[in-house]
Amino acid sequence: MAMIFRYLNQNDDIEHHISSENEAEIRNIIYDRTFSGILQATSIHCHRFGLNCKLSGSVYAVSEIRGAIPIMHGPAGCAFHHRLTPMKIYSPSYNLPCTNLKENDVIYGGEEKLRNAIAEVHQCYQPSMIVVLPTCISGLIGDDIAGICEEKKSKIHCPLVYVSSEGFAHRSKESLDVLLADSAKAWKTSKPPDGKLRGCGQEDVILSLVDQLMEAQDVTEDLVNLEYFGRFRYGSKMDLQETQRLFGLMGIRVNAAIPSCTVEQIKLAPSAVLNIIFRNRRVAKRMNERFGTDYFYKWVTHFGFDGIERFYREVASKLGHEGDASCVIEQEKALALKNINKFYKYFKSHRCALSAQAFFFTPYIVEIISKDIRLPLSYLCINTQFLRNGYASEETIQLILKNMREFFENRELEIEIIADPTMNDICKIFKKVDFFLNDHIIPPMNQNENGCKIIDISSISHLLFGTSFREIADFARYLAGYLNKRTNANRRPIVSRLKYDPINYPMIDDPRCAGSRAMWSDMWALGSSIGD
Amino acid sequence: MDGGKFFGTFRACSGITDAVVLNHVPIGCNWGAGMFKSISDQSDVRHACTVINEREIVFGGEKSLQEALHRADSHYQASLIIVAVGDVPSVIGDDVEAVITSANLKKPIIRVDASGFKGTMMKGYEDALVSLAPLMKDCQMVKRSVNLIGVCLDDFKADADVKEMKRMLKGAGIEINSIISNCSYDQFINAPAAELNIILGRGVSLGRLMLEKYGLPYEVIDYPYGIEASKKLICTASDKLGMGFDLEMDINFNPFKRIYIWLNELLDTPVSVIGDFSAHSMANFLDCELGLEIEVLSTIESDYFSFMQDVRRSNSMMIFGSSFEKKLASELEIPLIRYSYPVFDQVSIYNDSPYVGIRGAINLTETILNSIMSFECNSKHNEGVMCL
Numbered sequence: 001m002a003m004i005f006r007y008l009n010q011n012d013d014i015e016h017h018i019s020s021e022n023e024a025e026i027r028n029i030i031y032d033r034t035f036s037g038i039l040q041a042t043s044i045h046c047h048r049f050g051l052n053c054k055l056s057g058s059v060y061a062v063s064e065i066r067g068a069i070p071i072m073h074g075p076a077g078c079a080f081h082h083r084l085t086p087m088k089i090y091s092p093s094y095n096l097p098c099t100n101l102k103e104n105d106v107i108y109g110g111e112e113k114l115r116n117a118i119a120e121v122h123q124c125y126q127p128s129m130i131v132v133l134p135t136c137i138s139g140l141i142g143d144d145i146a147g148i149c150e151e152k153k154s155k156i157h158c159p160l161v162y163v164s165s166e167g168f169a170h171r172s173k174e175s176l177d178v179l180l181a182d183s184a185k186a187w188k189t190s191k192p193p194d195g196k197l198r199g200c201g202q203e204d205v206i207l208s209l210v211d212q213l214m215e216a217q218d219v220t221e222d223l224v225n226l227e228y229f230g231r232f233r234y235g236s237k238m239d240l241q242e243t244q245r246l247f248g249l250m251g252i253r254v255n256a257a258i259p260s261c262t263v264e265q266i267k268l269a270p271s272a273v274l275n276i277i278f279r280n281r282r283v284a285k286r287m288n289e290r291f292g293t294d295y296f297y298k299w300v301t302h303f304g305f306d307g308i309e310r311f312y313r314e315v316a317s318k319l320g321h322e323g324d325a326s327c328v329i330e331q332e333k334a335l336a337l338k339n340i341n342k343f344y345k346y347f348k349s350h351r352c353a354l355s356a357q358a359f360f361f362t363p364y365i366v367e368i369i370s371k372d373i374r375l376p377l378s379y380l381c382i383n384t385q386f387l388r389n390g391y392a393s394e395e396t397i398q399l400i401l402k403n404m405r406e407f408f409e410n411r412e413l414e415i416e417i418i419a420d421p422t423m424n425d426i427c428k429i430f431k432k433v434d435f436f437l438n439d440h441i442i443p444p445m446n447q448n449e450n451g452c453k454i455i456d457i458s459s460i461s462h463l464l465f466g467t468s469f470r471e472i473a474d475f476a477r478y479l480a481g482y483l484n485k486r487t488n489a490n491r492r493p494i495v496s497r498l499k500y501d502p503i504n505y506p507m508i509d510d511p512r513c514a515g516s517r518a519m520w521s522d523m524w525a526l527g528s529s530i531g532d
Numbered sequence: 533m534d535g536g537k538f539f540g541t542f543r544a545c546s547g548i549t550d551a552v553v554l555n556h557v558p559i560g561c562n563w564g565a566g567m568f569k570s571i572s573d574q575s576d577v578r579h580a581c582t583v584i585n586e587r588e589i590v591f592g593g594e595k596s597l598q599e600a601l602h603r604a605d606s607h608y609q610a611s612l613i614i615v616a617v618g619d620v621p622s623v624i625g626d627d628v629e630a631v632i633t634s635a636n637l638k639k640p641i642i643r644v645d646a647s648g649f650k651g652t653m654m655k656g657y658e659d660a661l662v663s664l665a666p667l668m669k670d671c672q673m674v675k676r677s678v679n680l681i682g683v684c685l686d687d688f689k690a691d692a693d694v695k696e697m698k699r700m701l702k703g704a705g706i707e708i709n710s711i712i713s714n715c716s717y718d719q720f721i722n723a724p725a726a727e728l729n730i731i732l733g734r735g736v737s738l739g740r741l742m743l744e745k746y747g748l749p750y751e752v753i754d755y756p757y758g759i760e761a762s763k764k765l766i767c768t769a770s771d772k773l774g775m776g777f778d779l780e781m782d783i784n785f786n787p788f789k790r791i792y793i794w795l796n797e798l799l800d801t802p803v804s805v806i807g808d809f810s811a812h813s814m815a816n817f818l819d820c821e822l823g824l825e826i827e828v829l830s831t832i833e834s835d836y837f838s839f840m841q842d843v844r845r846s847n848s849m850m851i852f853g854s855s856f857e858k859k860l861a862s863e864l865e866i867p868l869i870r871y872s873y874p875v876f877d878q879v880s881i882y883n884d885s886p887y888v889g890i891r892g893a894i895n896l897t898e899t900i901l902n903s904i905m906s907f908e909c910n911s912k913h914n915e916g917v918m919c920l
Contacts, residue, residue, distance in 0.1 A: 053560020077536030077648035081564025516577040527583030
């Protein structure tokens with residue numbers, strides 16, 4: 001991978017800094033982006049025309065648990081396509097046995113098939129745990145799944161858990177709007193919103209584990225549990241290692257990274273004194289109710305140098321390790337800043353723009369890039385169309401834009417926000433900047449008349465959402481390496497010659513796609529309400 | 533590992549290239565079928581769903597379907613709307629026909645049963661074509677023309693394979709009337725104009741129905757992998773149309789001559805094959821024309837766990853199958869040749885690189901050789917060689 005950074009270098013001084021660091025972490029991300037990210041793009045494409053089943057989140061969560069095997073209790077088609085859960089299309093769940101319900105089962109019930117499947121899976125796979133995932137059909141016909149699991153538990157040698165995973169109980173159309181509005185309000189208060197995820201297949205799996213697998217333990221004061229979906233997610237392994245390393249230096253130990261761990265670790269999770277949760281809030285509350293485990297909500301305010309510092313200080317304070325934490329934070333932060341400073345001379349001579357979706361972490365990316373990495377960021381192109389397609393209201397979109405502007409003003413960031421720019425607007429920005437950081441928003445035009453470099457940061461930006469100062473420095477190093485490469489003036493990729501939908505770019509301009517997108521938007525708006 | 537009736541139905545219906553497939557299902561079914569279809573064609577998205585939710589489970593999905601029909605009518609410039617009725621509305625008993633009738637739309641709408649629990653993917657495909665058949669009309673015969681039945685546009689290499697079959701048939705003086713299911717609505721309804729239905733392994737029920745209703749004869753042949761199956765396709769068609777044509781004259785063996793030493797090395801290499809109905813044809817080509825030894829042969833409707841165990845116990849040096857066999861191939865550290873649905877980790881967009889027909893035989897041979905020659909054995913294998 002060193003070749004990437006040394007290839008066609010322009011500035012030897014910068015090159016020295018770029019190649020002098022340990023490149024293994026970045027190489028891993030680029031490797032994942034190349035071989036996994038390409039397949040993951042399927043999921044992004046399909047989200048324009050539909051939404052994945054709740055069940056796919058459950059399959060994904062089970063796949064994170066070492067040796068656990070899910071049993072899909074439903075028709076074969078469910079197991080067939082859920083092998084490709086959209087969270088990790090590059091790593092299918094090959095072992096996804098199914099009860100294969102047929103017409104007769106719909107009439108007479110599928111309970112016997114489930115009993116047999118549990119026995120067969122236990123024998124054939126020797127799993128660390130079996131997780132029964134009901135589908136729409138088994139939910140509809142009313143099979144007594146809980147009763148069967150209770151009955152079969154004593155006959156197998158591994159834990160048996162069932163989950164409320166019926167696909168029709170998915171999230172509502174209002175959920176994105178509520179989440180976005182709450183997040184936009186939270187930008188002002190820096191307090192995480194009390195978001196609830198209705199119909200989240202991942203969360204329902206963990207809730208079942210809390211209720212059916214975890215056991216009360218003696219609590220150890222320096223142990224924490226992390227919420228972590230990372231065994232198969234790119235970029236996240238490094239973040240977990242970094243978090244463990246920093247906690248270790250502060251005298252705090254990670255008990256379990258749930259659910260990406262072993263069944264035994266999940267069972268013993270209540271021995272931790274604290275749960276650190278980003279996503280599954282109900283899980284934290286449930287563990288608190290059942291076992292008295294305290295919880296800490298991590299949020300986007302914990303991104304960036306200041307946010308990471310706040311995160312470690314707040315967690316350490318809950319565990320009485322403030323003194324250890326101060327020392328570690330100062331050292332780590334100073335080292336990362338020193339590394340970033342190597343590139344500052346180079347960065348400051350470039351003007352840049354960023355394009356992103358108007359999502360809840362966007363203001364924080366801007367803040368990290370501008371203040372931590374100190375890139376001269378002048379423009380932020382915001383695409384709200386994806387949110388509108390997901391039924392975000394006009395009121396919420398306007399709130400997002402208003403609060404984002406205030407966020408920047410309060411931090412004295414002179415960034416011009418351009419909401420839903422046309423391609424013409426973007427071309428004008430190309431003339432004003434040296435490079436354009438692109439997070440899956442604009443069509444891939446690697447070459448433009450003004451020589452402005454367009455850098456796809458959709459994968460590498462994971463480094464900005466980590467819990468380690470070093471990862472931000474790694475992002476800076478990656479960026480410096482990319483900018484330092486000489487561009488081939490003759491490059492004109494085929495993909496940049498295609499015609500794109502002017503509103504929903506980078507969707508291809510085709511009436512069939514446009515119709516399907518509009519159709520999905522309409523039907524989602526009509527059919528996914530939480531009810532009157 | 534069979535996809536069930538819903539997938540078969542969806543695949544058959546989406547092959548009417550100017551139709552909209554309105555899946556009357558919860559979101560997950562719509563997502564799954566659409567995702568697999570999008571792997572090699574992201575520009576052709578013509579499916580939608582009625583978003584069956586808990587509310588519909590309780591109160592019925594008819595209102596949602598009614599809304600969806602009107603929206604499908606306005607959002608798409610489609611010739612036909614096909615309502616694929618999935619598991620949930622079948623169970624809750626939505627009166628889909630009544631909703632279609634009351635929608636009172638100008639364009640034709642047809643209901644197709646797609647309950648996943650009612651059968652296999654093959655059955656879904658067969659039944660869907662029969663359900664679509666009432667759209668067909670009596671028409672004047674087009675001499676020396678045939679229909680090809682059994683194609684799915686989301687099959688790996690579908691476009692390239694169809695192009696090659698067309699090329700070979702044209703060389704024999706035969707025109708294609710309709711390709712089912714990879715044709716326009718107009719071509720579909722005019723299918724009875726052909727002189728002969730050639731059924732490529734699936735769609736037999738439609739063939740029987742068209743024989744009964746339109747007197748149109750049919751012939752069932754294997755998917756034409758390899759030279760012999762290609763000859764069978766052309767000979768069958770030309771014989772039945774009373775034309776007589778020997779494809780042998782059209783075969784250029786020079787590409788094979790160029791790699792004859794490698795072909796010699798391939799002889800007796802043990803391999804495993806799994807796939808849909810076309811698995812047998814693939815195995816025939818590998819066995820009879822390349823001289824490979826087929827150790828395990830299975831179809832998607834058979835027990836998948838047994839297949840995996842059989843392959844593990846075999847000496848197979850390659851697997852021919854779908855993307856679902858990637859892990860098994862990886863576990864055994866052998867190459868996987870993807871040819872059977874679903875292929876979701878490779879694309880096939882170049883329509884001059886078929887796997888069927890004469891050109892397909894060359895292309896497949898090239899693919900097999902390249903997979904073997906470029907495969908990077910791990911250190912464990914190398915150690916084994918060193919020990920010898």
